[in-house]
Amino acid sequence: MSTFQAPKGTYDLIPPRSAVFLAVRDAISAQARSAGYGYVETPGFEDVNLFARGVGESTDIVTKEMYTLTTKGGDQLALRPEGTASVLRAALQANLHKQGNLPVKLWYSGSYYRYERAQAGRYRHFSQVGAEAIGAEDPALDAELIILADQAYRSLGLRQYRILLNSLGDKECRPVYREALQTFLRGLDLDEETLRRAEINPLRVLDDKRPDVQKQLVDAPLLRDYLCDACKAYHEEVRALITAAGVVFEDDPKLVRGLDYYTRTTFEFVHDGLGAQSAVGGGGRYDGLSEMIGGPALPSVGWALGVDRTVLALEAEGVELDLPATTSVFAVAIGEEARRLLFGKVTELRRAGIATDFSFGGKGLKGSMKDANRSGARIALVAGERDLAEGVIQVKDMESGEQRPVAPDALLDAVRGILG
Secondary structure (H helix, E strand, O other), rough: OOOOOOOOOOOOOOHHHHHHHHHHHHHHHHHHHOOOOOOOOOOOEEEHHHHHOOOOOOOHHHHHHOOOEEOOOOEEEEEEOOOHHHHHHHHHHOOOHOOOOOOEEEEEEEEEOOOOOOOOOOOEEEEEEEEEEEEOOOOHHHHHHHHHHHHHHHHHHOOOOEEEEEEOOOOOOHHHHHHHHHHHHHHHOOHHHHHHHHHHHHHHOOOOOOOHHHHHHHOOOOHHOOOOHHHHHHHHHHHHHHHOOOOOOOOOOOOOOOOOOOEEEEEEEEEEHHHOOOOEEEEEEEHHHHHHOOOOOOOOOEEEEEHHHHHHHHHHOOOOOOOOOOOEEEEEEEEEEHHHHHHHHHHHHHOOOOOOOEEOOOOHHHHHHHHHHHOOOOEEEEOHHHHHHHEEEEEOOOOOOOOOOOOHHHHHHHHHHHHH
């Protein structure tokens, strides 16, 4: 074993489990692609102020969880703790919003980093797939994203998750609620840091998971009671659209999520089989984020779904994905002349789009056939000196056990015939 280990709170993805992660990423991104979202990729680190301004200086992410570094040139950078601010920055930098066709619809996939207390389902390096619709204020967009995420989970076979939905109001009605909530919080028995947070962004206190704090928040004023008419109407339209699509959700008046940029629609996908870390994904509308990071007013909405959490949810439900074998054909050669011939045929099959592997290392027939079995290949190609003398390659169907000799020139057709 190497003297080096993966850093605490991180993980390596290796076969065969890595195939499940790839399948989850593909299933989620397929839904976004089907709705016109184009792929975007951003750097793994950004200017630290992008997150301080965008995510919010009072959030745990910014105050406690960001990995920051100073370059030799003195620039302050941070490993990205989330995806939305980076994607919006990239869209603004490329002037995508000036090219017409708003909203700009983008999806992304990558690793994110937070210095958290490592535990099952909460890592310091984690993987997400996200989707953002930038530059349009339309309840149908909010509904579209919720429906796409729901469809992604359903396509994977997940069933035991719940969708929580809330509205956080906008710049018209939220200040009134903020004042009412601050007045309420000042009367509670809270520690200094929590009281300080209440002055900067009282919504953060509602997101506090500590039981002694939650106990005191039972009678806290609810944002839904302070929504202006425009926000109420907007929220009702989102609810109506997702209901019409057959998506079941629960109204959760205390749902605020852990980022400061959300306005109006906010939602979370939770899975009760995951214990404390029950959120598998979530998102919402962030109409003011563009202005926070120096851009024009661009109302936007999006989500990020956790790949690691989704895999844990699949395991909790006992869902096994139907993953195709990575190898369709496995070639076993006995003797140097056969090796050269079969190696050439392996290359031909690959060029024809057939996943093919080769028995490397000169293990002999028995060891090589064990490798063929382990590979999951449907077909084994076997050739030795006698086969070459007869001008054939043995083609074995690993499912039925049937084997027949095939001339090298007819090999591709024979393989296609079995694979269908």
